[in-house]
Amino acid sequence: MKAGLLQAPNVMELRDVPDPKREPGDLIVKVRAATVCGTDIRIFRGRKTAGVRYPSVIGHEFAGEIVEADAEGPFRVGQRVCIDPAIPCGACAYCKLGHENICQNLTAIGYEIDGAFAEYVRVPARALATGNVHEIPENLAFEEAALAEPFACVINGQEKVAVGPGDSVVILGAGPIGLLHVKLARFSGASLVIVSEPSASRREAALIAGADFTVDPTSEDLRAIVLDQTRGLGADVAIVAIGVPALADMALHLVRRRGRVSLFAGFSIGESAPLDINLIHYSELILTGAFGLSRIHFERALDLLARKRIDVAPFVTHRYGLPSIAEALATAERGSAIKVAIVND
Incomplete structure (x- = not known):
C-alpha cells in the first residue's frame, strides 16, 4: 500500500510499504479521511517526540471502512467506523483513578502504532476490547467523524x-x-x-x-x-x-x-x-x-456531531489525496486552511 512514511524529522515521503497484517481480533480499516492536526506538524518538525518512531506512519484523526475483521467479532466488513486513537492500559494508577488520558502506559494510533496517513490502518484487538472503535452514523461524513478526536x-x-x-x-x-x-x-x-x-x-x-x-x-x-x-x-x-x-x-x-x-x-x-x-x-x-481525551469524551463528541448539535463540516476547507501528503502538510502548517483532510476514494 501507499503511505506517508516519516523517515526522520522534516522527512516524510510517499512510499510503498507492506500492507498491515491482521492478527486475530484486529481490524484492517481503509482510511477514507484523515485530518491533519497541529500535533502532526510538530511531530513532522521534530518538536514532539513522545511515542514517535522512525520510520513510522503518523496521523491520528481518521475514519474509514472496515475491510478485514474476525467473522465472529463485534464489527463486520463494510462498516463505517472512526477510532479513538488513545488506548489506555486500564491498570495503572491513573487509569484506576479515572484519568485514562494520562495513563502511564498509553499507546496511540499515529504514535506507537502506525497511523492513518496511509491507505490502510491496523486497529489492534486491544482497541476493540477497550471500546475505542465506533460505528459512524449514516448521517455523518467520514471527514466529520475524523474530527471527533480533536473535538473530544x-x-x-x-x-x-x-x-x-x-x-x-x-x-x-x-x-x-x-x-x-x-x-x-x-x-x-x-x-x-x-x-x-x-x-x-x-x-x-x-x-x-x-x-x-x-x-x-x-x-x-x-x-x-x-x-x-x-x-x-x-x-x-x-x-x-x-x-x-x-x-x-x-x-x-x-x-x-x-x-x-x-x-x-x-x-x-x-x-x-x-x-x-x-x-x-x-x-x-x-x-x-489539558492533555488528550478519554473514551467518554470521544463518545460525547461523536454523539454531538451525529446529532448535529455541533456542526464541523465547514471546518474542512482543503482536501488532498494521499499522493499529495507533502502539500497537505505544508498547507496545514501555513495556516491558510482551517482544517486539511487527506481523503481516499
Missing part, C-alpha cells in the same frame, strides 16, 4: 475549567481547535465569547462559529477590550488554543479574580515562558493544562 480533546479541556451557562470566555487562537472551543463554549451556555486571532480570515471564521467579538492582537488592546466587555472584571475563563508560550502569561491577565485559565495547546519541546505568579496567588487563579 476540546471537551476534556473545557471540562477542566468548567465552562458553563453565563460564563464569559476568551479564546486565544482561532485555528481548528480554537473554533471548536468557540462552538463548545457557545453550546455550553457561555454568554460572551471573545476570540483573539491575528488572521483576518480566521477571525471571520470565529464569528461564523459563534464568537461575539474578535480581536486582532497585533493592532488592538485585547485586555482593554475584555475588561470593557466584562464590566472591568475580566473573563471567567481564558483558553490558550495555540502553542505560543507568551500567551500563557497573557491569559492570566485576561481573567477576573478566581478566574480559570486553560493551557490547552501543546507546546514544543523545551519551550517555557514567565508567569506572573503573584497574580496567580493574590487573585486565586485556577491554572490547568
